[in-house]
Amino acid sequence: MSLLTYREAAIEIEPGEDVLSALLRAEIDAPHSCRSGVCQSCMHRAVEGNPPAAAQQGLSDAQKALGYFLPCVCVPETPLTIVPAREAGTRSEAVVHSIDRLSDDVVRLRLEHDSDFAYRPGQFLELIADDGLGRHYSLASLPEEDSFVELHIRLHPGGRMSRFIAEELAPGRQLHIAGPLGTCIYEGVDPDQPMALIGSGTGLAPLIGVMRDALRRGHRGSIRLYHGARAREGLYLHDHLEGADREAREPSLCPARPQRFRASRRRCGDGGAGA
8 A cells, every 4th residue: 555645646755754745756847945844835635644733733722633733754664645735625425404584694505515525614515516616605503413514694796606605506306415525613622712703795604614613622711702784684694693692601692793883792791811
C-alpha cells in the first residue's frame, strides 16, 4: 500500500521525504512558498489517515481536528489520502427528506445522505443542481442526533439555484452534494468560558449547529446566540429558539433587529457575552 494518495492517485514517496516534495516530483501543481511550515500556503487536508503532529504545528485546534496539515513539513508515518485544502471532496448522492418554508424567502432543506458523508456541525457543503450548478450552504444539523443534514437557504428572486430549490425539489428527489468544508466548529474551546455566537440572516444555520454541538459536548459556560435581521420577519426561527431558550437554565437568545424592533435588555443582558 502506498503511503501517499492524492485524490485517488497513488503518489510515490521516498523514505524520509516530505509530502510537498513528492507532490512536486509527481508534477502536481501544489501551491507553496517558504517550504518550512511558516507561510501555510501549501496547506492540504487529510481525508483518510492522521498527519503527524509536526505537520500541524501552528494550526488552530479546529484545523487539526479536521485533518488540515502542512505538506512541506509532513513526513508520513502511516498511509494518508489527501486533497487540496479548498477542495470540496468527491460528490455523493443525497435524497430530499423534507423542505419547509421558514419565512417568505427562507426554506429549511433536510437531506438524507450517504453514511460516508462525515461532517462537524457548523461546516458547509456544496449543493449541486442537475445542470452542475453548485452553491455552498452551512449545516445546522448534529450528526450524532440527526439522520439528515439541515440547510437554511434564502431564496433570491431570479436566482438559478433558488428556482431549482423552489420549483423542483420535493421529498424523495435525488441530487448531489460535496464536502464538507469550513472550520467554524466547536473545537479548542474552554468548556467554562462564556461563548457568543453572532450571525445574521441564514448565517444562523452554522451557529445552531455549533451551539447544539457545544451543549452535547458538555459546555458549561453561558452561550448567547445573537441573530440579526433587517426586519422582524427576518428572524425566521425566533419563536422556536425563544421556546428553547425558556427551557434553558439561563436566557441566551438575543435577537438583533432595527431600532424600532430593538431586543429587550432583560433578555440580552449588559455584558458577559464577549465577541
